[in-house]
Amino acid sequence: MSAGRRPEPAGREPTFRVPVLEVGGSHVTAALVDLHAGAVMAGTSCRDPLDPAGSATEILHAIVACGRKLGTSGREDWGVAMPGPFDYERGVGLFEGVAKFEALYGADVGSALAKGLPGPPASVTFLNDAEAFLWGEHLFGAAAGYDRCVGITLGTGVGSAFLAQGTVRRSGRGVPPEGHVHLLEVDGKPLEDTVSTRALVREYRRLSRGRSPHGLGPEGEGAAHIAQRARTGDEVAAAVLSVTFSRLGAALAPWLQAFGAEALVVGGAMTGSWDLIGPALCEGLHAGGQLADLLVAVAAHPQEAGLLGAAARAQVAAGTHGP
Numbered sequence: 001m002s003a004g005r006r007p008e009p010a011g012r013e014p015t016f017r018v019p020v021l022e023v024g025g026s027h028v029t030a031a032l033v034d035l036h037a038g039a040v041m042a043g044t045s046c047r048d049p050l051d052p053a054g055s056a057t058e059i060l061h062a063i064v065a066c067g068r069k070l071g072t073s074g075r076e077d078w079g080v081a082m083p084g085p086f087d088y089e090r091g092v093g094l095f096e097g098v099a100k101f102e103a104l105y106g107a108d109v110g111s112a113l114a115k116g117l118p119g120p121p122a123s124v125t126f127l128n129d130a131e132a133f134l135w136g137e138h139l140f141g142a143a144a145g146y147d148r149c150v151g152i153t154l155g156t157g158v159g160s161a162f163l164a165q166g167t168v169r170r171s172g173r174g175v176p177p178e179g180h181v182h183l184l185e186v187d188g189k190p191l192e193d194t195v196s197t198r199a200l201v202r203e204y205r206r207l208s209r210g211r212s213p214h215g216l217g218p219e220g221e222g223a224a225h226i227a228q229r230a231r232t233g234d235e236v237a238a239a240v241l242s243v244t245f246s247r248l249g250a251a252l253a254p255w256l257q258a259f260g261a262e263a264l265v266v267g268g269a270m271t272g273s274w275d276l277i278g279p280a281l282c283e284g285l286h287a288g289g290q291l292a293d294l295l296v297a298v299a300a301h302p303q304e305a306g307l308l309g310a311a312a313r314a315q316v317a318a319g320t321h322g323p
Contacts, residue, residue, distance in 0.1 A: 017041070018311035019072050021113075022081040022129065023063060025052055025100055025156055030066045031304075033079075033311035038140035040304050044070060052100035056107045063109075064116035075122040079314030080113065081132035081306045083159075084180075088126040125317040127310060130159030131168050131179075133299070135309030137265045138163055141300030146263040150256060153268035154277070156197045158182045158248075162259060174259025186251050195248045197223050197270075200240060207236045227273035238276070245277040249284020257290050267299035274298045 016036040022029045032044040048066040051058060067078075083101075085094040091110020095101040113124050127135075134143065134151030143149040143163075153159035160181040162169040170179040177183050186194045193199055201222040229237035256264060264285075270277060278298065285291050299305055 017076075018079060018314055019067070019070050019076055019117075020079040020081070020307045020310040020314070021063060021067050022132070022306045022310060023050065023083065024129070025083065026050055028063050028066045029307065030070050031307050032070055032072075033307055035308075035311055035315065038308060040307055045307075046070075054103065056103040059101060059104060060107070060109065060112045060116070064113065067113070067117045070118075072118050075119050077123045077125065077314045077318035078113070078117060078121045079132075079310030079312075080124060080126045081129040081310040082109075082126055083129050086126065086128070088128065091124065091126050123314070123318050125310075125314040127313050128159075128161065129153070129306055131161040132306040132309035132313070133159070133267050134161040134163055134168075134265065134305075135312055136301060136305030136307070137267070137299055137309075139312055140308050141305055142265045142295075142297040143263045146295070148260050149263040149265065150252075150259065150261045151265045151267065152181060152252075154195070154266060154270035155268040157192045158195055159268070162261075164259075169259075174255050174257070174261070176255060181252065181255070184251055184255075186247055191248075191251060195244055200226055200244060203244070204237060204240050207240065223270050224272060227276050230276055241273070241276050242280045245280035246284035246287075249281045250287055251284075253285050253288055253291060256285070256294065261291075261294060263295040263297065265297055265299055267302050267305060271298050271302060 016034055018033045018035060020031055020033055026049065027047055028050045029045060029047045032041045034041050046066060046069045048062060050062050082088070085096070085098065087094055091108060093101060093104030093107045093109055096105050110124055110126065114121055130151060130153050133153055134149065137143045137151060138149055143151070148164045151161045158181055160179060162175050162179050168179070169175050182190070182192050184191045204226050226237045226240060230241055266281070282296050285294065285296065301308060
């Protein structure tokens with residue numbers, strides 16, 4: 001029996017066509033996933049903008065409106081990948097002090113989706129977006145076949161998940177608090193003060209004597225612009241990326257060693273610059289002479305892993321068998 005698979009319980013028919021939502025910091029994606037094929041069904045994915053500073057009504061309306069575009073009609077089991085902090089069991093927002101979705105603090109998102117999505121849904125299963133990413137890669141991508149694997153997502157910040165023997169681990173040996181590597185520290189400061197879009201832009205500006213080239217805003221494509229400058233010979237940009245991701249690797253190394261990780265899979269917007277950040281990350285991971293057998297891989301499904309993982313977990317939670 002492969003990791004994540006359950007035998008089909010009596011009285012419930014399995015389905016391999018699963019509607020899913022993935023909520024990001026500035027967008028929401030809806031799609032139908034074919035779990036038998038391990039892929040998003042062609043022509044079903046839609047992505048709409050989402051204002052993280054909007055009111056609760058505006059945010060929930062945008063999420064529901066995107067989901068309704070799938071045109072589902074029967075009572076189906078939905079999977080929803082959400083960033084934290086969030087109460088995934090109750091479907092209630094806990095966003096506070098994170099500069100996004102704060103209007104959803106205390107909001108019953110689960111109830112809103114149950115009422116607003118077509119069908120109505122038979123069930124709505126929430127899971128952390130980084131965990132959804134790792135599940136997708138474990139079942140269908142770069143982490144397939146590895147019993148102990150870790151996933152990190154690199155974007156405006158750093159997301160993470162730890163998986164062992166088919167179970168997400170949020171505590172225990174080698175697992176940071178709640179499974180969140182962003183709670184780690186580098187030189188006594190939060191990890192994301194070193195590894196994040198804003199940190200990269202800040203460091204590039206500092207070393208460039210405060211200049212503010214076009215495109216280097218605190219969010220969005222700042223990291224991609226720095227990578228492009230590195231490719232065209234900007235030594236400051238190259239140094240910022242090298243130092244930053246080497247330090248990330250060094251921060252992760254003792255945790256991965258203690259966890260007994262066999263594979264580290266990396267996703268998120270920054271992996272568009274994997275040719276630059278991948279070698280630096282590996283340098284930091286291997287600096288202590290450990291982790292020689294660790295697979296370090298970019299996501300096989302960078303755009304779809306979270307959707308695939310959300311679909312698989314929705315089926316497991318609903319009691320039908322999934323991959």
